[in-house]
Amino acid sequence: MQFRDLKAQYQVLKPEIDAGIQAVIESSAFILGKAVMELEEKLAAYIGCKHCITCGNGTDALQLALMVLDIGSGDAVFTSDFTYFASAGTSSILGATPIFVDINLDTFNMDPAALEVQIKRVLVDGKLTPKVIIPVDLFGQPADYDRILPIAKKYGLKVLEDGAQGFGGNIRGKMACSFGDISTTSFFPAKPLGCYGDGGAVFTDDDEIDARLRSLRAQGKSSIDKYDNREIGINSRLDTLQAAILLPKLKAFMEYEIDSVNRVADWYMDRLRDYFVTPTVLDGFLSSWAQYTILLDGKEARDAMRSKLKDKGIPSMIYYPRGLHQQDAFKWMGLDNSMYPNTIEATMRCLSLPMHPYLKEDEVNTICEALLEW
Numbered sequence: 001m002q003f004r005d006l007k008a009q010y011q012v013l014k015p016e017i018d019a020g021i022q023a024v025i026e027s028s029a030f031i032l033g034k035a036v037m038e039l040e041e042k043l044a045a046y047i048g049c050k051h052c053i054t055c056g057n058g059t060d061a062l063q064l065a066l067m068v069l070d071i072g073s074g075d076a077v078f079t080s081d082f083t084y085f086a087s088a089g090t091s092s093i094l095g096a097t098p099i100f101v102d103i104n105l106d107t108f109n110m111d112p113a114a115l116e117v118q119i120k121r122v123l124v125d126g127k128l129t130p131k132v133i134i135p136v137d138l139f140g141q142p143a144d145y146d147r148i149l150p151i152a153k154k155y156g157l158k159v160l161e162d163g164a165q166g167f168g169g170n171i172r173g174k175m176a177c178s179f180g181d182i183s184t185t186s187f188f189p190a191k192p193l194g195c196y197g198d199g200g201a202v203f204t205d206d207d208e209i210d211a212r213l214r215s216l217r218a219q220g221k222s223s224i225d226k227y228d229n230r231e232i233g234i235n236s237r238l239d240t241l242q243a244a245i246l247l248p249k250l251k252a253f254m255e256y257e258i259d260s261v262n263r264v265a266d267w268y269m270d271r272l273r274d275y276f277v278t279p280t281v282l283d284g285f286l287s288s289w290a291q292y293t294i295l296l297d298g299k300e301a302r303d304a305m306r307s308k309l310k311d312k313g314i315p316s317m318i319y320y321p322r323g324l325h326q327q328d329a330f331k332w333m334g335l336d337n338s339m340y341p342n343t344i345e346a347t348m349r350c351l352s353l354p355m356h357p358y359l360k361e362d363e364v365n366t367i368c369e370a371l372l373e374w
């Protein structure tokens with residue numbers, strides 16, 4: 001059994017994917033070829049955004065977005081404490097200071113009340129200027145934008161949506177990756193929409209931001225001359241080959257994969273909800289189920305269950321074993337666990353189970369039987 005079965009997906013989409021790869025090789029337009037433009041148009045239309053700018057990966061997408069917002073030394077960037085490192089590392093690399101926010105244990109997403117406490121703390125402290133909030137759509141569910149966006153407005157902060165895991169989710173029909181002033185996603189292979197290598201994208205409705213991002217992803221070049229560099233940028237483009245692979249995958253994603261993962265989530269929920277803490281999807285929210293993560297009673301029970309599943313050939317993962325405030329890279333901040341009780345709880349009790357659109361009901365039964373045997 002696979003944690004995320006990319007081979008099963010390839011078997012279904014093989015003719016279109018192979019033909020797409022072949023066409024790119026024959027065209028030799030490996031960089032910013034036709035498939036990249038076509039993909040950017042289709043992604044923007046799907047998200048309901050004016051512009052999509054693809055790039056090398058989801059980390060670069062975040063960095064490019066922070067660069068276009070002119071984030072740097074002295075700025076405070078608020079993000080979830082329970083997320084992948086890139087949500088915070090990208091602010092640090094630009095000289096800004098990430099401020100970690102505790103999560104809501106039901107959804108694993110940033111707790112808006114804790115966010116406001118942190119913003120006020122930074123303001124009282126007076127050393128940093130609050131600039132951006134990076135809510136993360138963790139495990140596929142959009143962050144609580146109904147509550148986060150008014151907080152951003154109240155304090156005059158920009159919102160950068162980290163939709164690396166949330167692509168395909170929505171809130172009352174409004175798509176993930178459309179909630180931020182700028183939003184980003186990742187096409188890492190195991191993501192809800194993944195390519196066959198690294199890839200990422202930035203979404204915005206703003207024409208000027210779009211133009212500047214296209215320059216920043218190409219060394220800050222001007223729009224007329226490749227060798228005329230207006231500012232410092234990076235080299236971060238989506239390969240045409242990856243775009244050609246993503247085109248048929250996006251079609252399948254829109255046509256049936258999102259429905260399929262939600263069906264798998266329902267199977268899990270029906271079988272597990274009386275015995276484990278199963279994930280909560282807020283009213284009106286749709287998850288794209290980047291992960292299906294349950295909570296066990298404690299660390300010992302979780303670790304024992306994980307090895308029991310392993311013995312039965314069932315893969316599982318711990319997303320995430322530590323909060324960002326516990327990372328050595330951020331040790332210098334001297335942050336205490338007591339500020340992040342829900343992150344700590346999640347790190348000790350979380351267990352992510354196999355989840356993908358090609359998971360069969362009898363496989364879910366096997367996983368749930370192994371979990372319930374205990």
Ligand SMILES: Cc1ncc(COP(=O)(O)O)c(C=O)c1O
Nearest residue numbers: 057058059084086087164186188
């Ligand atoms: C929440 C989150 N943000 C950002 C990223 C970075 O994406 P990439 O791996 O494409 O750089 C990831 C990928 O794992 C992620 O899960």
